[in-house]
Amino acid sequence: MMRTKKSTRAAQYTALAAYLVFLAFPFLWLISTAFKPARELGSLHPTWIPKDPTLENFRQAFDEQPLLQAAGNSLIAALSASLIAVVIATPMAYVMARHRNRVSKAATGWVVISQAFPFVLIIIPLFLILKNLHLINSLLGLIMVYVVWSLPFALWMLVGYVRAVPTELEEAAAVDGASKVRTFVSVVAPLLAPGIVATAMFAFITAWNEFFFALVLLKTPEKQTLPVILNRFIGSEGVADLGPLAAAAFLATIPSLVIFAIIQKRITGGMLAGAVKA
Amino acid sequence: MRTAPRLGPRLVTAAATALALLLTGCSGDSGDDDGKITLQFQSLAWQKESVDANKALVKEWNATHPDVKVEYVQGSWDSVHDQLLTSFEGGEAPDIIHDASDDLADFAYGGYLADIGDLLPERLKSDIPKRSWETTTFGGKVYGVPFLQEPRVLIANAKWLKKSGVRIPTPEKPWSWAEFRSVSKELGDGTDGKYGVAWPLKEPVSATLNLSLSTGGKMFHRGADGKVDVRFDAADEIMPRTVHDQVNTDKSASGTTLGMGGSDTLPGFFGGKYAMVPLGFSYRQQIVQQAPKGFDWQVLPAPAGAEGLAQGVSPQTLSVSEDSPHKKEAAEFIDFFLQPDNMVKLARGDWMLPTGAEALRDPALRTKKDDWAAGTALAEHLRPAPAQSVRGYPEWKDKVATPALQEYYSGAIGLDELRKRLVKDGNLVLKRYQR
Numbered sequence: 065m066m067r068t069k070k071s072t073r074a075a076q077y078t079a080l081a082a083y084l085v086f087l088a089f090p091f092l093w094l095i096s097t098a099f100k101p102a103r104e105l106g107s108l109h110p111t112w113i114p115k116d117p118t119l120e121n122f123r124q125a126f127d128e129q130p131l132l133q134a135a136g137n138s139l140i141a142a143l144s145a146s147l148i149a150v151v152i153a154t155p156m157a158y159v160m161a162r163h164r165n166r167v168s169k170a171a172t173g174w175v176v177i178s179q180a181f182p183f184v185l186i187i188i189p190l191f192l193i194l195k196n197l198h199l200i201n202s203l204l205g206l207i208m209v210y211v212v213w214s215l216p217f218a219l220w221m222l223v224g225y226v227r228a229v230p231t232e233l234e235e236a237a238a239v240d241g242a243s244k245v246r247t248f249v250s251v252v253a254p255l256l257a258p259g260i261v262a263t264a265m266f267a268f269i270t271a272w273n274e275f276f277f278a279l280v281l282l283k284t285p286e287k288q289t290l291p292v293i294l295n296r297f298i299g300s301e302g303v304a305d306l307g308p309l310a311a312a313a314f315l316a317t318i319p320s321l322v323i324f325a326i327i328q329k330r331i332t333g334g335m336l337a338g339a340v341k342a
Numbered sequence: 343m344r345t346a347p348r349l350g351p352r353l354v355t356a357a358a359t360a361l362a363l364l365l366t367g368c369s370g371d372s373g374d375d376d377g378k379i380t381l382q383f384q385s386l387a388w389q390k391e392s393v394d395a396n397k398a399l400v401k402e403w404n405a406t407h408p409d410v411k412v413e414y415v416q417g418s419w420d421s422v423h424d425q426l427l428t429s430f431e432g433g434e435a436p437d438i439i440h441d442a443s444d445d446l447a448d449f450a451y452g453g454y455l456a457d458i459g460d461l462l463p464e465r466l467k468s469d470i471p472k473r474s475w476e477t478t479t480f481g482g483k484v485y486g487v488p489f490l491q492e493p494r495v496l497i498a499n500a501k502w503l504k505k506s507g508v509r510i511p512t513p514e515k516p517w518s519w520a521e522f523r524s525v526s527k528e529l530g531d532g533t534d535g536k537y538g539v540a541w542p543l544k545e546p547v548s549a550t551l552n553l554s555l556s557t558g559g560k561m562f563h564r565g566a567d568g569k570v571d572v573r574f575d576a577a578d579e580i581m582p583r584t585v586h587d588q589v590n591t592d593k594s595a596s597g598t599t600l601g602m603g604g605s606d607t608l609p610g611f612f613g614g615k616y617a618m619v620p621l622g623f624s625y626r627q628q629i630v631q632q633a634p635k636g637f638d639w640q641v642l643p644a645p646a647g648a649e650g651l652a653q654g655v656s657p658q659t660l661s662v663s664e665d666s667p668h669k670k671e672a673a674e675f676i677d678f679f680l681q682p683d684n685m686v687k688l689a690r691g692d693w694m695l696p697t698g699a700e701a702l703r704d705p706a707l708r709t710k711k712d713d714w715a716a717g718t719a720l721a722e723h724l725r726p727a728p729a730q731s732v733r734g735y736p737e738w739k740d741k742v743a744t745p746a747l748q749e750y751y752s753g754a755i756g757l758d759e760l761r762k763r764l765v766k767d768g769n770l771v772l773k774r775y776q777r
Contacts, residue, residue, distance in 0.1 A: 195434060
């Protein structure tokens with residue numbers, strides 16, 4: 065029996081290790097590529113560790129494109145969009161989770177359907193609306209788009225978290241004389257904190273990586289975000305300036321990693337909150 | 343009992359304050375109000391030398407034309423079609439547009455591009471050959487200026503070729519397709535993992551159509567009524583059959599590279615797996631950057647057929663938006679931008695060939711260094727890609743021709759099945775666009 069348990073555990077760890085390697089491979093390869101000189105990039109027998117590591121790709125990437133400015137723009141757009149999305153989505157999610165009627169069912173249906181719209185279908189009307197509002201080539205316009213775009217998913221996630229909060233707590237607050245708003249702010253919202261952080265994180269990552277809206281809506285380099293700037297390392301017929309592209313892409317992953325590292329505990333808490341049965 | 347983590351009130355306040363500051367600080371630009379004309383020029387230049395050349399020319403223009411300011415806007419090849427379409431629909435397109443000629447037909451027919459035939463000076467019109475103008479002329483109207491083009495060449499391992507003793511082709515005396523097949527076999531038949539040639543045919547359609555022009559293969563035939571139909575005649579078969587036989591019969595071409603892009607074959611080329619790789623002329627830049635020290639390479643002309651070295655190209659173009667209120671000034675900028683000396687700078691920046699006859703005569707493009715001369719000698723043989731201006735071509739390419747050619751080259755289907763799919767299925771697609 066003991067042997068079976070050990071072998072099962074070994075298999076589990078092996079599977080976990082294999083999965084981690086699978087997940088880590090592209091990132092490690094990106095780092096490796098970022099530090100390789102051009103001649104090593106064209107080698108038939110590539111190595112994990114660059115034989116002659118260089119910072120030339122980073123120098124070239126910074127020299128050719130305004131990476132810091134673009135990172136700043138991405139940060140503003142992604143942080144703003146994620147904050148606004150959760151601020152709007154949290155009370156909406158509460159209503160949808162607690163008041164199950166035709167309206168909330170229709171709203172849920174609409175949220176699901178809205179996720180199926182392809183970009184190309186919405187981009188032109190969106191472009192025209194933003195143009196009339198003088199919000200083309202404006203980070204504010206882009207942030208509005210990101211909020212609208214991430215809202216359905218944020219809402220969907222948060223509804224799940226709200227449903228995991230026992231209604232008995234709210235009933236107890238009501239018995240103590242708390243109003244609906246007070247109950248939401250003082251009782252429900254703190255319990256939702258991990259879910260809110262997790263949702264904000266997903267909204268942030270979505271906006272941070274988004275390319276097409278940013279490409280279409282932002283025209284001048286001073287306003288453009290990182291994914292648009294990274295795309296400039298790719299030429300016609302998919303030919304890429306691989307070294308500087310890898311260096312810039314590696315740098316572009318760092319803010320997400322840092323933010324993930326900082327709030328990892330809260331995210332884990334959020335996942336568990338969703339798993340706890342009320 | 344679990345205690346939920348709390349979002350501190352100070353954190354919420356700080357976040358709200360930061361958000362308010364961010365939003366107030368990132369509103370849109372205001373336009374110029376000093377009465378000067380401002381033109382937006384969206385460039386797709388992406389290599390450093392090319393971007394530098396573009397920006398330097400814009401700077402030079404702005405220094406010498408105080409009343410017409412040109413703003414450089416960076417676009418990207420990867421997404422230019424969708425980005426332009428959205429900009430056109432939203433009435434926010436740049437005044438001057440850099441694109442490729444095979445992307446212009448839809449925009450021209452859609453009424454998004456201006457007819458600039460009458461706005462261009464005679465100097466520019468006569469400097470660029472008629473065959474290049476054909477790539478941007480639809481219904482007798484000129485929707486762009488073709489200025490850079492790129493032939494497909496064979497890039498060869500010079501030492502390997504020399505050692506093998508095969509005849510080295512020149513633009514004056516190129517290989518025929520049959521000779522190319524036999525030379526490839528001689529150079530390597532897959533034993534020891536060495537092949538005579540590596541065909542990077544991830545996107546097989548344009549390579550097939552463009553190279554088939556050398557044998558007289560056109561595939562698209564326009565009737566007197568202006569409608570186009572697909573045929574796959576004996577002249578169309580030669581190039582695809584050569585590739586198929588090299589991969590499946592002679593084993594002189596590696597089957598694994600059929601799904602690769604051009605850059606993907608370079609490590610194998612540098613590593614001595616392939617003697618030759620058919621690539622675009624501009625790939626020389628990557629080779630110069632990435633090849634191991636001492637690697638000896640050379641540019642050879644693509645094989646020739648009944649039509650000699652003819653091959654199809656889709657030149658890079660400069661167009662003017664129909665919505666631009668300053669078409670005349672935009673055309674003047676294009677004229678300045680494409681002065682012969684400037685065309686040479688742009689060509690060198692992109693490692694491509696200029697379309698202009700005077701620029702082509704520049705010694706800098708006739709040097710033996712990096713085999714510029716070998717490519718320049720091919721310029722007179724370049725023709726409009728057969729698919730230019732064929733409506734429905736993108737769908738034919740994606741849904742019919744790409745899978746059919748991929749299966750044929752890999753040996754999964756035969757020539758008859760390929761013909762049936764390209765012609766029968768293909769014409770059904772094209773008919774929908776020509777009703």
